[in-house]
Amino acid sequence: MVDHAVVITAAQEADDPNSAAARPTTELQRIVAEEWELVLDRRCIGPGDDFFALGGDSMAVLTVAGRLSRRLGRTVRSTMMFECSTVRSLAERLGATEQAPRAALHRRPARRHCVARSSAFGV
Structure with a gap:
């Protein structure tokens, strides 16, 4: 015999985005959930x-x-997982760091002209 109240409740939880039973909705959420499922042996x-x-x-x-880190091609720090312990929060953090301006990463540091002291070279 099927308990229809349980079936209805489960369906409502799956539709509620705040419910743990909801399915991942973004690509990053799907990736995070897949990796957790593999490592934790959960479905x-x-x-x-x-x-x-x-x-x-x-x-x-x-x-x-x-x-x-390997799957996304960038560093995912373990501290992020302690700070963002749900699939949603970790995916949001990863998305935010992905969207961060990368210009600073590609900018060359200013060159400093070194002037050798004559005493250092015995001159």
Whole structure:
């Protein structure tokens, strides 16, 4: 016998974006959720799920951070996972850092002209 109240509640939770049962809605959320599922050996991780509530620990944090770094082609610091422990919050942080201006990363530092002191060269 099917409990229709349970089925309706589950469907409503899946439609509620604040529910852990909701599906990832952005590409970054999908990537984060996929990596968590692999490392934590879980299925159907949603945007509101908390990494540590799902059984994540510091070793799993290091593993996920490394996997995300390789997959995204940029550094994902483990501290980010402690600060942003849900799929949604981590994906938002990763998206924000991706959108940050990169001009400073490509700018060359100003060259300093070194003037050698004659005593340093025995002159």
